[in-house]
Amino acid sequence: MSVKELHKATQSQEYFVNMGPQHPSTHGVLRLLLTLDGETITKVEPHLGYIHRSIEKMCEKDSYQQIVHLTDRMDYLSCHMNNEAVCLAVEKGLELEVSDRVKVIRTIMSELTRLSSHQLWWGVMGMDLGAITSFLYGFRDREMITDIFEETCGARLTMNYNVPGGVMFDIPANFQTKVKEFITHFRKKLPEYDQLMTNNIIFRNRTEGIGILTKEDAISFGVTGPSGRASGWSNDIRKSHSYSAYDRVDFKEIIRTEGDSFARYKARIDEMWESMNIIEQLIDNVPEGSCREKTKAVIKLPKMEIYQSVETARGELGVYINSDGKKNPYRVKFRSPGFSNLNALNTMAKGGKIADLVTIMSTIDLVIPDIDR
Amino acid sequence: MKAIINYIKEVVGGVKTLINGMKVTGYYISHPKEIITQQYPENRDTLNMVDRFRGEVIMPHDENNEHACTGCQACEIACPNGTIEIIQDRILNEETGKKKKTILKHVYHLSMCTMCNLCIEACPTDAIEMGKGFEHAVFDRSQLTKVLNKPGSKLRAGVEE
Known part of the structure; x- marks a missing residue:
C-alpha cells in the first residue's frame, strides 16, 4: 500500500461517539449515537428510554381528573397546555360546554406559559452556544411569570390548574394588574434580547445556514410548532383547529421560509411578541361567569374515541383517549411534539459539524421528558 | 481590493x-x-409565601386539639399516587353506646406527593389543606412519612352533621 492509499484509508474511517446521556446540551437524558467522519457528522441516531416513566400506561389506572396532573410531567415547560389538552378531550367526551370565563382564563394562562417557555429556551440556547449572560436575562423575565403562576395556581412549574369542566381556582383579584405590569415590563426588555444575541455577529455566524430543514422534510417528519413553521409549513393548531378563546383574538401565525437554525430562533422570538398581543387583547375583558362547571365526582365517558390537539410551545400535542365506558380510560396516547421534532435531527445535522449539532438541538427546543413520557 | x-x-x-x-x-x-436576586436563606424572616402555595398537606387543629377529619377516605381515593393512607378502627362511643368509625392515623407520605391539590378538593369537611412550608430536606427517608393528626386529637363536634 502506498502512502497515498494509506492516507486515504485512514481519512475515510468512520467512528462512533456517544453524546449523552449525561450531556449538558441535550437538556436531559438523551443519548445520541454519532457516526463521524473526522469532525463531520454522517449519522445521528437518538437512543431513548432513559427517562421513560410509562405515563400512558399510568393513565389507564387513573381517573380522568387524575390524568391531568401526570401531563404536567411530560413537557414541563408547557404544562398548562398539556393540562388543557386532556381537559378539552374529556369535555369533548362529556359534551360539556365551559363558560367564556374559563376559555379566556385558559387562553391567557397558555400564552403566559408559552412566553415563559420561550424565555427559558432563549436563555438556554445562549448557554448552549457558550453565552452565560443570556441565561440570567431569560430567567429574570421568566421569574415574573412564575410569580403570577404561583399566585394563581399555587405552584411554579407543575401547576395542575385545569380540571375537566374549568379551572381549579378563580383568578386572584390582582391578576390583571400583575399581567399588565409584566407585559409593559417585557415589551421593554424583549429588544434587549435582540441586542444581546440576535444581532451578535458570532451568534449569527453560528446559526445562519446551519441545520437546514426543507418544507417537504418538515411535513414528512411531522415537525410542528415554531420549528416546522420556520421551514414554511403553516401548522398552527391555534389557527387551523381553533380551541378555547383563540378564535376571538387577532394574531399572526409566524411563518419563515429559510428553515435554518436562525429562522427557528427568530420564529420563537416573533412568537413572543404575538403571545403578548394575544394576552393584551384578552386581559381587559375577562367575561364574568363561573370558573368551573360542576362535573360528577366520578367521570365516566361513554364508549368512544376522542382526539384533541393543542398547540404547545413546541408544537402539536395530541391526546387520544379510547374509552370503554368505565371510569378509567382503556387507552391513552399522547402525540408529543418533541418526539416528532427529534426524528428530523438526523436530516438536519447530516453533513454538519459536531458543534453545529448542539445549535440544531437547541433550536428545535427539546424537552426530554416530553419525548420519552 | x-x-x-x-x-x-x-x-x-x-x-x-x-x-x-x-x-x-x-x-x-x-x-x-x-437586579432582582433574593438573598435566600438570609431573608427567611421576611419571606412571605402566597396564599395558594402548595408546599405540603397539613391538618389544622384548633386549641382543644380537635380536627375535622371524619375518616371518609375521600382524599385517599382522590390521590393518584397512594400518598395518603387512613388507618381507622371502630371505637365504642360512650355517650351513644354505639361503635363508630374513628381515625387512628392519617398517614401522609410526603416523598410520594406531587402537590396536585386533588385531595384538598375531595375533602368534604375541609379537614386538610395545603401548608406553606417548602423546606422538606431531611437526612432519612422515613422522616418524610408523617402522621397528620396530632396524638390524642379527636373529631370536632358538629362536623359530621
Whole structure:
C-alpha cells in the first residue's frame, strides 16, 4: 500500500461517539449515537428510554381528573397546555360546554406559559452556544411569570390548574394588574434580547445556514410548532383547529421560509411578541361567569374515541383517549411534539459539524421528558 | 481590493454588534437596583409565601386539639399516587353506646406527593389543606412519612352533621 492509499484509508474511517446521556446540551437524558467522519457528522441516531416513566400506561389506572396532573410531567415547560389538552378531550367526551370565563382564563394562562417557555429556551440556547449572560436575562423575565403562576395556581412549574369542566381556582383579584405590569415590563426588555444575541455577529455566524430543514422534510417528519413553521409549513393548531378563546383574538401565525437554525430562533422570538398581543387583547375583558362547571365526582365517558390537539410551545400535542365506558380510560396516547421534532435531527445535522449539532438541538427546543413520557 | 474593503467592513460591523451587546451588560453593572436576586436563606424572616402555595398537606387543629377529619377516605381515593393512607378502627362511643368509625392515623407520605391539590378538593369537611412550608430536606427517608393528626386529637363536634 502506498502512502497515498494509506492516507486515504485512514481519512475515510468512520467512528462512533456517544453524546449523552449525561450531556449538558441535550437538556436531559438523551443519548445520541454519532457516526463521524473526522469532525463531520454522517449519522445521528437518538437512543431513548432513559427517562421513560410509562405515563400512558399510568393513565389507564387513573381517573380522568387524575390524568391531568401526570401531563404536567411530560413537557414541563408547557404544562398548562398539556393540562388543557386532556381537559378539552374529556369535555369533548362529556359534551360539556365551559363558560367564556374559563376559555379566556385558559387562553391567557397558555400564552403566559408559552412566553415563559420561550424565555427559558432563549436563555438556554445562549448557554448552549457558550453565552452565560443570556441565561440570567431569560430567567429574570421568566421569574415574573412564575410569580403570577404561583399566585394563581399555587405552584411554579407543575401547576395542575385545569380540571375537566374549568379551572381549579378563580383568578386572584390582582391578576390583571400583575399581567399588565409584566407585559409593559417585557415589551421593554424583549429588544434587549435582540441586542444581546440576535444581532451578535458570532451568534449569527453560528446559526445562519446551519441545520437546514426543507418544507417537504418538515411535513414528512411531522415537525410542528415554531420549528416546522420556520421551514414554511403553516401548522398552527391555534389557527387551523381553533380551541378555547383563540378564535376571538387577532394574531399572526409566524411563518419563515429559510428553515435554518436562525429562522427557528427568530420564529420563537416573533412568537413572543404575538403571545403578548394575544394576552393584551384578552386581559381587559375577562367575561364574568363561573370558573368551573360542576362535573360528577366520578367521570365516566361513554364508549368512544376522542382526539384533541393543542398547540404547545413546541408544537402539536395530541391526546387520544379510547374509552370503554368505565371510569378509567382503556387507552391513552399522547402525540408529543418533541418526539416528532427529534426524528428530523438526523436530516438536519447530516453533513454538519459536531458543534453545529448542539445549535440544531437547541433550536428545535427539546424537552426530554416530553419525548420519552 | 474590493475583497479587502469588504473584509474590513465585516470586521468593523462585527465588533459593533459585540459592543452593542456589551452595552446591555454595562447598563446593569451601573444600575445595581434593577437586579432582582433574593438573598435566600438570609431573608427567611421576611419571606412571605402566597396564599395558594402548595408546599405540603397539613391538618389544622384548633386549641382543644380537635380536627375535622371524619375518616371518609375521600382524599385517599382522590390521590393518584397512594400518598395518603387512613388507618381507622371502630371505637365504642360512650355517650351513644354505639361503635363508630374513628381515625387512628392519617398517614401522609410526603416523598410520594406531587402537590396536585386533588385531595384538598375531595375533602368534604375541609379537614386538610395545603401548608406553606417548602423546606422538606431531611437526612432519612422515613422522616418524610408523617402522621397528620396530632396524638390524642379527636373529631370536632358538629362536623359530621
